[in-house]
Amino acid sequence: METTVVAHKQPLLKRKWVKISVWILCSLLFFLTLAVGLGYWFVKRSHPGLTGTVIAQPLNSEVTVIRDERGVAQIKAVSLEDLFFVQGYVTAQDRLYQMDMTRRLASGRLSEVVGKQALETDRFFRTYGMHRTTDRLVSMFNEETTRIVDAYVSGVNQYIEEAFSSGKYPIEFRILGYEPNPWTKEDTALVVKYMGYTLSGNFRAELEHYRMIKKLGHIDAPRLFPEYHIDDAFPTIYTVSEASPFSLTELENLTTFAPDEFNGSNNWVIGGDYTESGFPFVADDPHLGFAIPSVWYQTHLQLDGDFHSVGVTVPGVPGVVLGHNEHMAWGVTALSVDQEDLFLEKAHPQNPQLYLFDDIWEEATIIEEVIEIKDEEPFIERVEVTRNGPIINKVVTNGPYQAISLRWTGYEAGEELNGIMRLNRATNVHEFTEGLNGFVTPALSWVYADRDGNIGFRGQALMPIRNNSNGMLPVPGWDPDYQWQGFIPNEELPQIINPERGYIMTANNKPVDDEYPYEIGRSFYPYRAERLTELIEDTIASDELFTIEKMKEMQTDVLNVQARSLLPILLDAVSRSEIITPLSGLEKDVYDMLRDWDYQEKVDSGGALAWNHWYNLLGPALFDDLLGFSYNHNLVIYQVLQEAHQHPDHQLFGSLRDGLQLSLDELARETFAAAIDGIVDIQGKNTSKWAWGKWHTLTIDHPLGAVKPLHLLFNVGKWEIGGSGATPNANAYNRHSGKVTGGAGWRFVADLASVNSMYDIVMPGQSGQVFSPHYSDQVDTWAEGNLYPMVYHKDGLKKKKLVRFVPGE
Template sequence: NAAYDLEHLSAPVTVFRDSLGIPHIYAENEEDLYRTVGYVMAQDRLWQMDLLRRITTGRLSEVLDPGLVEVDLLYRALEFTKKSRKVIAQTDPDILRGMEAYTDGINQYINRNLKKLPFEFTMLGYKPDPWELEHSFNLVGYMAWDLSSGWYTDMDLYKIQQAVSDTLFSELLPDMKFQGIPVFPEYMSSDNTLELESGMSAAIEIIDELGLQVFEASNNWAVSGEKSETGMPIMANDMHLSLNAPGIWYQMHQVIEGKLNVTGVALPAAPYIVAGHNEDIGWGMTNVTVDDLDFYLETINPADSNQYLLDGQWQDMRIVKEVIQVKGAEEPVVRFNRFTHRGPVVSEFKGVSDKVISARWQGNEMSNEIRSLYLLNRAGNWEEFRDAVKSFTSVSQNIVYADRNGNIGLQTCAGVPIRHSGGILVYPGDTSLYDWQGVVPFEELPNSYNPECGYVSSANNKTVDEDYPYYIGTWFPLPWRIGRIREMLDEKEVFGTEDFKRMLRDQHSHFAMYMTPLYLDALQDYASGEYQSAYEVLAEWDYDMQASSSAALIFEIMFMELNRAMFEDELGDDYRQLAYNDIAKNLIEKTRVTGQSLWCDNVNTPDVTESFHDNIRTAFQQSMDTLTSMYGPEVKSWEWGQLHKVALMHPMGTVPIVEKLFKVNRGPYSIGGSSHTVCPYGYPKGSSFIANHVASERHIFHTADWDRSLTVIPTGISGIPASPHYLDQTKLYLNNQFHRDHFSREAVESNYLYKAVFE
């Protein structure tokens, strides 16, 4: 409750903060609005904003750890800033004026608070540099890179391909018919050419360890007025991203009376609402899982290692000298990034010194997501919505839509490369034959508008079926979440708020529903004596992954051990890199359907040819031994939540003195669910069961009355541990509860806790 002197305002701006500290900002024009947005966001999230800036500019080593040089070099090779400057030069001046005002608001906060910065700056011994316009544009590249699954999956494939025979390796490549339910049943994908891609590196593994990865899952759906208790569309969205404290999203409400009224979640360091609603439409996002990355094996000139062969001619690589300042070092680290006409040479990051591999990635191509978000915040109908999102091509999304005129829709927004051949392979770099031929035109991307079934939905599943004329991708999550969502949408004729709440918290597993009968069949004559109780628990299970379920615990451990049984003999400890990712899941699903795989045979027992059932029995026995040693022999007393937990960790929370002084972490808390349930609590590869992949926000939007809309995030609005709003939504979130997303002026003024006036 204060008055602030904010320079360059043309009129007063009022900021109401509700009981959770969420700002509702009322201004008279765009520049005043976004200048205040910048100041307010910096109040709450300045160090997080600076961390994101340092990631995207490759400057983590300066303030965190000398071991981050590889990460810095990787992000510099991605050249976010270079692209951002090109995008800025082509962005509408009206949009830039608002972005410049936002930048000014951040800098005003920094300049006024250099002596009372968030504790992280003090602990690390530095002060933030002035904010620049390009730092906000760089966030687009960061999200695009982290949502590009090829950077991760391809590294695993590359390692596996080095270790096994071509026959075994070919079995890992998915047959698209096992991918099941498409997002758009009316569209059909033709190219099933599946070969090898290469992958990234140690730098990616470091990013995982830092908790800086994002992941690529999400759910969204909307029902028409005919299927809604209000007679108007209702929409739901939960984007599944990495879990940290503070969280990835910043909740806010922005108003210019008579011109703009939009609420939802924004990224710290950018002013626009990414998922939310205005007075006319609501929207939410899921990742398309586009194959937006290709690798090329280059032929290098023996006389000049900085030249590569292309169509019979030696071409000079572009060489960029990188000077990386390192905390505590007397001298900077000097390295060089090399680039072909397609993109960066990435083999340096993979430790493959005898090969030179370059990458072409859609995130380096021209796009303008900032334009898209600006227009999306203002769109009033389906046509304006589609015009807004057509430049959303680096961060590929399926965007769900609902409006106050009773319409629902779903639009794929993606830069889908047009290739000579589709699939997952390392192309020969000495020919331009395999260079991309542009991207699929927006008008040919899948979309659905007011379908006869009365709903639209997506969950990162296969986008189209077999007859669609373009190759979109390969590594789609299997259709367990989308299958369950559509099952629930088909169960009732009419839906309301409580139905959507139930759906968002649903932990019934279609994956378990399909796999468990196979387990039981394999174990029917095997699980006797001390194993009989576990068999009975599985046989009686309803496939709900609730925290109190002993069957859920057995199922998850068995799947981990099934991965071990199938892959460890060929891959050794590297099998953990395969466990739980889409490569393993696709192979196991293929094996479930066909009943056989060469991976089932243990190479260490040459006189025996093991079957899939043999692998299941091995997994069961190992699971029983492990769980009995951990929790005792009483199977029915075991609980999934004893092992499966969630913790909210600050990036500096592993430093004991930081946690002791500032209490930056929370948890762990026992939870249910898994990566294959609609309510997701996914955990990393290997043996850790601490969830780090969750619903980063939950929204239920009512087009009939926006004030009835509900939302929640796992953390809180503030990034300052001493704030009462640091993690004040965590309890709501873990209990699958929501808070109102106040929208009308009357609702906002009836529910505010603090009021500030900026003049």
């Protein structure tokens, strides 16, 4: 009887727990939905108002701002100060947190708001010293530039004051718990210098070459670079023992502070003889690291009776930096010249503040940088500055060290801010070229065209004239023969107007021929330039006229000419190796796939996946054992493999494995097998399902997205992406994870026939405010390779929001 009763109770008990579980689940869902809704409301209420009226005391007259369907502000004013006041205001509306983080990073002040975890970064940037150059840059402002920057600063600060008094400020400031300081002229100057820093990464290469000497010596190191022309880069003026009192680990630590090496770009200009409209075409797509928000900020400025420019700037910098006006269009790539040199210093054995120069001991300047740290005591960074520049390796050393100082042309004062306004007003290529005079940094390849049919190129930067050095290694700071001998004059910079061939193209390739009288650097890359030249020449040879669509197709081209050159060499080597060790069935399938591959790195390409995995293993196999550190220089890998192919008995490197030399055939076979194993781990053995885009994906990260669970709030993605760092559609990636890390954050195509024939896109979007409709609304269109019309006149806007800025009483 008891057994029967218990048997009846069990189903009742289960049903009761089911009801309780359902109730708990529904409650959790309710509170989760409520929390998400409240969070969304809380973030949205912090967004600035994009309609209505703003009262601004500094204004002289009314300014109208029309926001288009992408959130781009079209600003129209009748006075210079009013125009730039409002540009500062609306830029801060969209990008204030980004602006504040940029100036904090560049000036070494991150620790103030994020704590001790940023201390090493702050120590480096305080030592690097960009913030110590801003006064000199501000002193170069002419009278008009001073008025412009003052007005811009005033606009930024009015927004800061309004936002924080009303509680409608970016959510990042709430999360980190601080309010930004007022913006200053020096902050604007600092942003310019920081952009120069990001494109001045030569000291990484110098350190890597120096580490090679320490490992291999003066005789063997150059043998790794048969075509790289650096055999004369190893001066014998000093010995390895003289220049090696620090460890390889310290040098490696210092390279972590070097700018990202993937800072490239493509641009080209086609003369009107070859275009559908009969007017010149301009295309530009600068390549930088991807982040949210974008480095680029779309802006549209109209000053009645003066100028009307549309394009992009960097948040914190007034004007239009890249884009077009009614007369001209222009764009840039990284010039990739060497603006930095490292100097090995000799300190006095009894007084380390004295450094030797020309047999005289000179006293270094000592600067005490006080680094405030959130919830901690301040840290004092004692910066030493020699005649050559700041000692930069003290940051990564704890014991005795040999000082390395840095000289950078960016420490010189330039006229970048004055020049930006000259570019905005330029009416022809000659005025534009003159407008570039005085630009110090960043080093850029400018291409431009005007409505008169002229096309031009100028490699603009302050470039040092070196005496006994080609800039590829640190040089003796104590020897006057290694001092810079001045700077290349403007009239001798690389430049051309209206070349006979009817087009100009730059893609981080060498901008001059071997007859150029100055040494300007050796970190130039040919792959994208070769492909773009091929596309341009083929179009001209076919008598096909360039169209806007053709220009867009070129920007999104994914043919890898590097693979086209190297893959046959490697496949031949694998084929030869099969005589000794037959290929497995899977290996034969992959071999056939690569043999038939068209070198197009499309998202659905199995060949692109196989090639990139294989290529990624070549650098480590060639250099890691030999050098004792990771070295993955694309151009060096290319040249070493080419040399090994042309000279089969060439000694690639001394493998530490059993003291044997590795042949090209062995290298190819071992890395081929390892690449296949790596792909099998992520996409299985069915090669028909292999696809480049499944692994090569884009997730766009916000700085706070590195902290979980904030990544759910701030980061966006993911997208399957084609191309790689070697294709015109350049999408560099982490070779371990496949995550896309950098590429074309802005694309621009212009037909000078009409101001209504200009197109662009910024990735991911215009606004840095999470949950804004313009936070990442341009990514899908960007991933498809499309552009948006750059509406020049307000009548062409489909959707628009109007804000009136009126003078205060």
